[in-house]
Amino acid sequence: MPRMRGHRNWAGTSVIAVTLWLACGVAMSGCGRGKERAALATKLEQRIRSATEVGDAFHLSEVTDFDWDTLHVFTPYVVAEEVRQSLGNDWSGARDIYESECLLVFVKEGRVVMDLEFPRMKGDFSAMKKYRFSRDEARFAAPKDGRRLTHAMDAP
Template sequence: MMKNYTLFLALIICTLFSCSRSNTKFLKKLEDSVKFYSDQANKNKVKYSTFYLSSITDFEWDKFYIFDEYVTNEMINEITGLTWDGANVPGGNRRIVFIYKKKIVQYVDFEPYQFPVFFYTCGGTEQYEFSKQDDLFAVYYRCDKNGCIYVMVPERCAKSIMRLD
């Protein structure tokens, strides 16, 4: 009886506080990898280091998007062309949404103030969208008068992006 009550109470608390299914395990792997490879970038001639994003995922994906804070699930549906009833992107967060075979399979929310990683595309785009062809990412650490960030950009266009820094 007590076990059922505890389970019921946990369900109520989760509902009230909007428990997230955000993949925190992946986020930890991403943080560790970005920091490691950006440290390696400081030690080589090209000033960036590379890794395959798929090497730290334990799920299949063929595309992913980056969404900024306050993007609603309706906007995510409109941009991706898929139907998803997940939560809106919380204030102060960004969201990475992974898609496989036209289904959203994972997402992760992160706070750029705690983990300042920015993803850049190879061309001008309204939405940050990456396909599996861009699985190999260049990573480096960049500082300017506004602060320091980790940069992730598809390796095929890393040198072009770095020239803009």
């Protein structure tokens, strides 16, 4: 009987160890994505600032170092259900968008590869007439007066 008890303790300990190992792996992968998001936010903010200084347009691919084919821009007051419907899948990162931000979602072949909650005070994407852009179309004008970004339709 004591052997069974020891066996049970070993099995229980193994289950706990595996669970902790998996949890750490998930946490570490989330941290990596957090660093990627922070780097993207910094690059985008700097590019918007430099474009605004001269009233220039920029292409979003200038600040991304990952592969994507479609950009979705979700503006304030969009709810999670609208995000899911627009993406055409049940993306677990879908959430309500607050007044102070826009959510940029980068998709590759129907799968979300990156998302970024971007503060409107650093670059306001909320004035677009459309909110889904192919990689080639993802060109935005940053007016010198600091108003909202607009879609640069005359992208070369």
